[in-house]
Amino acid sequence: MTNEHSIPPLRELPAGRLDARTQHLVAEITRTTEPDRGVAFSRFIGSRRRVAVIALALGLLVIGTAVAETTDWLTGSPAPESVVSDFGTYAPQLGFNPEPGRAVEVAVDGDTILYATTNKQGSYCLITSAPWKRPSTMPDGGTCIPPAQASAPLIAGLVGAKSTPDGQQTYVIAGRTTDPDARTIRFSDPSGATVTRPIGSSGFFIATILTDEGACANGDWKPTFSVLGADRQQRSSHTITLGSAPSGVPGLSCSFAAPHA
């Protein structure tokens, strides 16, 4: 029973799992410390500083009104409470502060729904509700888009995935165009078939793609997205890598990224 021969070597967590576990841990410990903060705050509010707090709140209200004027671009039907709550679990240590109260439904594809909300960093955050992962049962805090990416003419990326025992893969692709006259998005799935979806509110789109083969079965999945106007004419096109095969070699391995330019 030696170290050298009888036990396996040390291994790292599978790719991406350390990040996922870190995010999960931070979200959980933040959640557990929130009640402490609540107690501390209630004690504070009962103190003689109450007047100062009220003044501060009024000040924030004024600032908030000003900020709201700059975030009016995000429209849609109000998100359900489960989504608002889900955005509320986002770990600010990851660099973003979503504003859950502004969450709206922005795009739908069948029973898969995309929600968005603004954040204090000036961009936005996304939550996907899919049949296998609803915010009410599996909240994850969502994904936030860095401001530099959010200002790009078009971003797209993977926001969900599921495999079935018979080998079928479902990929959920979401993104946004800043073109106010865009009405439709068109791109190719991993097999080369054309995918066409309507643009939802505020330029967002979502597409659920079912395939019998992996996303990188034919090498990198790097489609060209065509943004179409109301007249169905192409207004712009953008090539974005959705899935990367290791060293460009086709196969089952494929790495993905959140929506990006």
Added chain:
Amino acid sequence: MEPSDASLWARSRAGDTEAFALLFERHATAIYNYCFRRLGDWTTAEDMLSVVFLEAWRRREKELPDDKVLPWLYGIATNVIRNQRRSERRFAAALRRMPSPPPEATFTDGVDERLGDEKQIGRALDLLSQLPRHERDIFALCAWMELSYEDAALALGVPVGTVRSRLSRARRRLRELESATGHEECTATTVQEAPEP
């Protein structure tokens, strides 16, 4: 310069979640592998990794000697593994909130190697299971994870002398078991000496 474990733990004790996340990233591989070597299953080991750190956060009022965070985490891991079902129940809601890995992950990360690991450690665990619990813990920490006697003592909350005697007994029993069962030499007999404290 990287902050020391001691400073990260001090910040964690004050409620700094970012510092605790850094500790997690620093020691995740060690605890993950320890959980695997005690449980024999990589997937369960990943969940137990989270449980160990959630439990550590729950106990963050604990004062630790300088740079003894990792041995202390090994101690928590040992308790978590010993009471696996109770630990899973305590943190069931938190574990449910852990997003599942994307389907692609199952294809990408050396599945064959990990299956081989599980078979290999399964054989070692079969043998180890024939030792009394306290000797199993000591042996796993000192021989498999290469903790010093002092660190193993801190992890398990026992005197250093107890670590020495239990480890010695564990090695002797394993040699006897191996010779009785006809195990090959490489599977059981030569145990690396743990470094002296």
